[in-house]
Amino acid sequence: MIINGVTIDATFAEAFPMKATRAIITAQNEKWAMIAAQAMTGFATSVIACGCEAGIERILGPNETPDGRAGVSVMVFAMGGKSLAKQLETRAGQCVLTAPTSALFAGIQSDIKIPLGKNLRYFGDGFQIAKKISGKRYWRIPVMDGEFLAEATTGQVNAIGGGNFLVLATSQPQALAACEAAIEAMRKIPNVIMPFPGGVVRSGSKVGSKYKTLNASTNDAFCPTLKGATKTDLSPDIESVMEIVIDGLTKEDIDKAMRVGIQAVCDLGADNGIRRISAGNYGGKLGPFHFHLQEIMA
Amino acid sequence: MSALTFSLKTQPAQRVDLSPLAPQLLQGLSIADIAAIELQSGKAKLRVDELFTIEGDDTQNIIIQNSTAKLDFIGKELENATITVEGDAGAYLGIGMKSGTIKVTGNAGLYAACEMKNGYLEIAGNTGDFLGAALPGNKMGMKGGTILIKGNAGERVGDHLRRGTILIEGNAGDYCGSRMTAGTIAVMGNTGKYLGYAMRRGTLLLWNAPQLSASFNDCGSHTLAFLPILFASFKSLNSKFADASVAFNRVQRYAGDMAEIGRGEVLVKL
Numbered sequence: 001m002i003i004n005g006v007t008i009d010a011t012f013a014e015a016f017p018m019k020a021t022r023a024i025i026t027a028q029n030e031k032w033a034m035i036a037a038q039a040m041t042g043f044a045t046s047v048i049a050c051g052c053e054a055g056i057e058r059i060l061g062p063n064e065t066p067d068g069r070a071g072v073s074v075m076v077f078a079m080g081g082k083s084l085a086k087q088l089e090t091r092a093g094q095c096v097l098t099a100p101t102s103a104l105f106a107g108i109q110s111d112i113k114i115p116l117g118k119n120l121r122y123f124g125d126g127f128q129i130a131k132k133i134s135g136k137r138y139w140r141i142p143v144m145d146g147e148f149l150a151e152a153t154t155g156q157v158n159a160i161g162g163g164n165f166l167v168l169a170t171s172q173p174q175a176l177a178a179c180e181a182a183i184e185a186m187r188k189i190p191n192v193i194m195p196f197p198g199g200v201v202r203s204g205s206k207v208g209s210k211y212k213t214l215n216a217s218t219n220d221a222f223c224p225t226l227k228g229a230t231k232t233d234l235s236p237d238i239e240s241v242m243e244i245v246i247d248g249l250t251k252e253d254i255d256k257a258m259r260v261g262i263q264a265v266c267d268l269g270a271d272n273g274i275r276r277i278s279a280g281n282y283g284g285k286l287g288p289f290h291f292h293l294q295e296i297m298a
Numbered sequence: 299m300s301a302l303t304f305s306l307k308t309q310p311a312q313r314v315d316l317s318p319l320a321p322q323l324l325q326g327l328s329i330a331d332i333a334a335i336e337l338q339s340g341k342a343k344l345r346v347d348e349l350f351t352i353e354g355d356d357t358q359n360i361i362i363q364n365s366t367a368k369l370d371f372i373g374k375e376l377e378n379a380t381i382t383v384e385g386d387a388g389a390y391l392g393i394g395m396k397s398g399t400i401k402v403t404g405n406a407g408l409y410a411a412c413e414m415k416n417g418y419l420e421i422a423g424n425t426g427d428f429l430g431a432a433l434p435g436n437k438m439g440m441k442g443g444t445i446l447i448k449g450n451a452g453e454r455v456g457d458h459l460r461r462g463t464i465l466i467e468g469n470a471g472d473y474c475g476s477r478m479t480a481g482t483i484a485v486m487g488n489t490g491k492y493l494g495y496a497m498r499r500g501t502l503l504l505w506n507a508p509q510l511s512a513s514f515n516d517c518g519s520h521t522l523a524f525l526p527i528l529f530a531s532f533k534s535l536n537s538k539f540a541d542a543s544v545a546f547n548r549v550q551r552y553a554g555d556m557a558e559i560g561r562g563e564v565l566v567k568l
Contacts, residue, residue: 068526103523127561129499131482131524132442132461134531140524149523 005270020159022107036099055193110155117150174273312340321379514554
């Protein structure tokens with residue numbers, strides 16, 4: 001398949017089941033809601049070493065937030081419910097509770113509840129106040145700038161992590177420009193996050209390493225400087241490869257995000273140095289979710 | 299199915315215990331069975347059809363017409379049903395109600411919604427003392443749900459309140475929120491003496507400055523983030539509380555009762 005001179009490989013992205021949640025951070029204004037959200041979703045690019053993958057889903061207007069202030073919706077993905085709950089709690093406690101004027105609310109409903117403010121309340125040292133409003137429990141925790149309001153729990157849902165595609169270009173600036181265009185389009189899609197810095201990862205990994213202590217290492221088949229030194233997947237004209245990783249609530253959400261992302265890259269096309277779109281997989285043996293590029297773009 | 303309607307034929311000489319007419323006890327009964335139920339009235343036992351004309355068949359939607367303040371225990375331990383009282387209700391209206399809705403077009407007597415667990419109770423007129431309170435000797439009053447009083451409430455509103463929301467559009471009597479363990483009482487009118495007497499936790503939300511005891515300490519003026527959420531939860535009510543113009547988030551906060559553990563608060567609109 002070729003779109004605007006860009007070859008779409010007959011391959012697929014391989015993704016895994018994850019547990020996910022969503023929280024809504026509000027603050028006095030969008031600036032401070034975003035600061036809290038960025039802090040909370042920082043160092044959360046990959047479960048390999050961060051414990052979770054987290055990202056900002058979108059900015060919310062005052063009419064979309066529970067307390068009528070500016071807000072940001074964040075999503076957190078982890079390999080299991082326990083690690084998700086732990087990551088959510090420590091990040092909420094260290095990054096949102098501490099951020100001036102912030103408040104924290106559930107962003108997704110589910111029968112499975114995980115603590116949001118439920119345990120942060122103990123920071124109140126006995127001065128915390130519970131309020132049950134319309135069936136939801138909120139904790140009011142006295143803090144130095146006033147009161148930190150946090151909903152007791154949020155929902156935990158089944159989700160998918162590791163949807164991805166690779167952008168192969170004739171130069172590094174062209175690969176980055178294409179990825180930036182893709183991310184801009186993909187950020188408009190709900191229920192997905194692109195957890196890597198700016199949504200783009202330049203160090204895609206393969207499973208395993210020659211070093212016993214590492215379980216992931218550089219994806220040498222896609223490293224342009226190793227074209228003559230390893231079993232490469234790159235043609236001679238490829239000088240740079242970048243990857244976009246997508247975590248989403250459902251397969252359809254990731255499908256949609258991949259479609260608009262790849263389309264944005266292809267819109268730049270061969271004229272802008274984009275040669276191929278590929279994807280990372282492990283031969284289909286590890287992850288139950290397969291995102292076939294050509295089916296998605298069909 | 300039409301609502302099961304009990305129309306009072308004559309004013310009873312004595313108070314009448316209507317607890318046997320709670321909807322959950324009438325499920326599956328025929329009109330004849332219901333008519334034969336005996337109600338305690340003073341020393342006497344009266345058949346339902348001696349007191350009421352009965353119409354309709356939906357036992358989970360009951361209307362009591364021509365009701366008077368002598369009809370006690372209406373909607374006792376109500377579960378998932380609706381009761382409309384056209385007229386006044388006696389004492390212990392909705393005592394221990396678990397879910398569902400009770401609406402009274404007139405006034406209600408003592409101990410309305412006493413030890414209520416959940417659901418919604420609305421009184422268009424005034425209500426007597428001990429609204430949402432615990433029975434004498436018990437340590438836990440209302441545990442959940444919402445009460446709306448469009449008129450005034452008597453003394454000891456929410457005595458031993460544990461959880462839930464009491465909304466009073468008019469005035470509340472003395473000892474409002476006494477011995478509260480938690481929960482919220484909002485009063486748009488005036489409150490009496492000894493507000494929050496011995497309250498441990500919970501919120502008294504007031505539109506008018508109260509006469510506070512010395513055991514309540516001023517914590518200053520604040521903008522509280524939970525208030526917009528609380529007011530938003532009132533939007534569906536047929537009440538002044540649903541009006542966005544009455545909502546506020548700037549309050550003077552008083553902590554008390556310091557003669558108790560002092561974790562309660564009185565929030566007064568600024």
